[in-house]
Amino acid sequence: MDAKLTRAQVEDFVFAEADLLDQWKLEEWRTTMLTEDVEYLVPSNDCLEGDHRKVLFTIADNAERIRQRVIRIMDPNCHAEYPQSRTRRLISNVRLLEQNETEVVVTANFICCRYRRFERIRQYTGQYRWKLRNTPEGIRIRERKVLLDAHELGSLGSVSFIL
Amino acid sequence: MTYIIDDKEKKVFLLNREVHVSEQVLTEEVDKIFSKCWIYVGHDSEIPSKGDYVTRKVAGRPVIFTRDSKGEIRVHFNTCRHRGALVVTTPRGNARNFMCVYHGWTYRTTGELHGVPGDDAYTESFKKCEYGLKSPARVESYRGLVFMNLDANAPTLLDYLGPKTIDYLDLIFEQSPSGKMEVIGGTQEYDVAANWKLMVENSVDDYHLPTTHSTWLNYMKNSGVTVEAPKEEGLVLPTKGYAFDLGNGHFTTDNVNFRGRPVAKWIPIYGEAAKPEIEAIRAELVQRLGAERSARVADTNRNLVIFPNLVINDGSAVTIRTFYADGPERMQVTAWAIGPVEESETARAVRLDAFLTFYGPGGFATPDDVEALELVQQGMKNWREDRWSEMSRGYGKPEEEQQLNSDEHHLRIFWRHWNKMMTEGE
Numbered sequence: 001m002d003a004k005l006t007r008a009q010v011e012d013f014v015f016a017e018a019d020l021l022d023q024w025k026l027e028e029w030r031t032t033m034l035t036e037d038v039e040y041l042v043p044s045n046d047c048l049e050g051d052h053r054k055v056l057f058t059i060a061d062n063a064e065r066i067r068q069r070v071i072r073i074m075d076p077n078c079h080a081e082y083p084q085s086r087t088r089r090l091i092s093n094v095r096l097l098e099q100n101e102t103e104v105v106v107t108a109n110f111i112c113c114r115y116r117r118f119e120r121i122r123q124y125t126g127q128y129r130w131k132l133r134n135t136p137e138g139i140r141i142r143e144r145k146v147l148l149d150a151h152e153l154g155s156l157g158s159v160s161f162i163l
Numbered sequence: 164m165t166y167i168i169d170d171k172e173k174k175v176f177l178l179n180r181e182v183h184v185s186e187q188v189l190t191e192e193v194d195k196i197f198s199k200c201w202i203y204v205g206h207d208s209e210i211p212s213k214g215d216y217v218t219r220k221v222a223g224r225p226v227i228f229t230r231d232s233k234g235e236i237r238v239h240f241n242t243c244r245h246r247g248a249l250v251v252t253t254p255r256g257n258a259r260n261f262m263c264v265y266h267g268w269t270y271r272t273t274g275e276l277h278g279v280p281g282d283d284a285y286t287e288s289f290k291k292c293e294y295g296l297k298s299p300a301r302v303e304s305y306r307g308l309v310f311m312n313l314d315a316n317a318p319t320l321l322d323y324l325g326p327k328t329i330d331y332l333d334l335i336f337e338q339s340p341s342g343k344m345e346v347i348g349g350t351q352e353y354d355v356a357a358n359w360k361l362m363v364e365n366s367v368d369d370y371h372l373p374t375t376h377s378t379w380l381n382y383m384k385n386s387g388v389t390v391e392a393p394k395e396e397g398l399v400l401p402t403k404g405y406a407f408d409l410g411n412g413h414f415t416t417d418n419v420n421f422r423g424r425p426v427a428k429w430i431p432i433y434g435e436a437a438k439p440e441i442e443a444i445r446a447e448l449v450q451r452l453g454a455e456r457s458a459r460v461a462d463t464n465r466n467l468v469i470f471p472n473l474v475i476n477d478g479s480a481v482t483i484r485t486f487y488a489d490g491p492e493r494m495q496v497t498a499w500a501i502g503p504v505e506e507s508e509t510a511r512a513v514r515l516d517a518f519l520t521f522y523g524p525g526g527f528a529t530p531d532d533v534e535a536l537e538l539v540q541q542g543m544k545n546w547r548e549d550r551w552s553e554m555s556r557g558y559g560k561p562e563e564e565q566q567l568n569s570d571e572h573h574l575r576i577f578w579r580h581w582n583k584m585m586t587e588g589e
Contacts, residue, residue, distance in 0.1 A: 044349035053512035056349030056500045059525035071380040080530035152352035158530035
């Protein structure tokens with residue numbers, strides 16, 4: 001296969017991911033888009049470039065923790081997400097940075113609007129930073145890092161859905 | 164206003180829900196509680212070197228928490244003596260002086276006023292030595308935990324904490340071979356749309372665990388952690404736990420651990436690779452503290468409340484959490500992780516990972532606590548029609564029987580103390 005991914009291919013992939021997440025098709029997202037050694041990372045807002053083994057993050061999941069997280073947030077007893085938030089994410093400024101034979105680092109700006117019943121909009125803005133692996137089965141996510149612009153979570157409250 | 168009904172005959176305890184919605188109550192809390200009690204500022208490990216500082220709000224007041232040029236820990240109000248602007252605008256750093264950007268007044272890290280641009284325009288009656296940054300009346304610390312008190316006549320911090328609270332703090336800090344714990348980088352700051360006192364209740368209320376946190380319990384079970392059904396009548400939790408009155412409005416839960424502890428209690432979630440080191444940590448504990456005390460440190464959890472708004476949860480990891488009102492129906496929460504200063508990189512990684520299994524805005528439990536508190540606040544819109552919250556659980560037990568962590572004994576301790584402070588002198 002062609003080693004290099006194009007921006008169009010990457011955009012198709014990350015837009016498809018956003019769609020699955022916004023539709024709460026989390027099991028499909030987990031089983032079709034992630035590598036077995038995937039990491040999903042949301043650093044603390046005051047420590048965006050930190051290492052999750054050395055500083056406290058908001059979320060630092062490996063594949064098994066993601067599997068458990070999906071079980072949890074799809075359960076009606078996950079009170080923070082029942083009824084589930086409605087989210088809508090807009091992704092732009094997609095850039096392919098380092099790329100070698102198998103992996104590419106991709107960044108993109110995002111706005112994720114979250115609505116819950118009786119609540120005001122919560123608007124999460126920031127940068128997605130993926131490490132994508134080009135496999136024979138297609139593109140897979142090796143690392144998914146979410147860098148929030150807000151200096152503290154503050155009125156954004158919890159990150160109880162897949163951001 | 165009657166805040167509580169504490170019927171010792173009928174063993175009924177009721178709380179007036181107006182305390183969670185009233186602006187007037189919050190105004191009185193600022194004067195009668197937050198201006199009288201020792202309030203947590205920060206830990207000295209956050210500012211290890213001379214000139215280090217962090218800025219934050221403590222009980223709503225912007226402060227500079229700094230180690231001055233002589234090495235002394237100080238708390239300054241972050242307000243320029245000239246015209247009142249915030250002086251330091253960055254969250255943390257190291258400085259020789261603090262400069263107000265408005266007119267350029269500069270202060271030493273000790274708080275002394277150092278420079279006033281164009282000071283020849285003042286008369287002799289303007290004395291720089293009278294214009295140092297203001298500070299809280301008292302600043303004292305225990306085990307690096309720094310508190311401030313706005314009341315010059317307050318008891319000492321050690322008297323305020325009292326021997327029972329100090330013993331529980333010691334249990335937490337004895338996780339470290341040197342007795343020193345440090346704040347780990349990465350701060351969790353999030354709002355909860357609920358009255359600040361609901362977080363006090365929630366932090367120690369173990370009655371809610373099976374329902375609020377059923378998905379977390381599932382996660383534990385799915386991960387090979389043994390979560391047994393309660394074995395005794397009256398229990399709602401897998402293991403037995405108690406609630407203790409520590410005096411002065413402080414209280415704690417104290418329960419047998421089942422959920423894993425980075426200090427010396429391995430669970431499968433940590434991974435096989437982590438096992439030998441966790442065993443080595445326990446061996447060091449036993450060697451240093453003896454069998455009994457080391458078992459207390461390693462095998463029991465505690466959620467400790469230091470009145471009014473400091474919580475130290477020593478469970479899946481150790482978190483320091485403080486919170487303050489942003490109006491009666493909202494609070495701002497700040498939480499840190501702490502760990503032993505001599506912890507290895509691998510043990511620290513296990514600690515941080517364990518932290519996130521439960522705690523924090525992305526954890527497997529805290530978001531549901533936040534949800535529960537916000538549901539309470541929303542439900543309380545009906546406070547005029549449905550005024551009283553029920554808090555009598557365990558009240559009817561004989562005096563000699565120890566109250567459980569799933570009873571509401573410790574919630575009553577909080578509310579009795581709160582009520583006393585709010586009504587004293589009336």
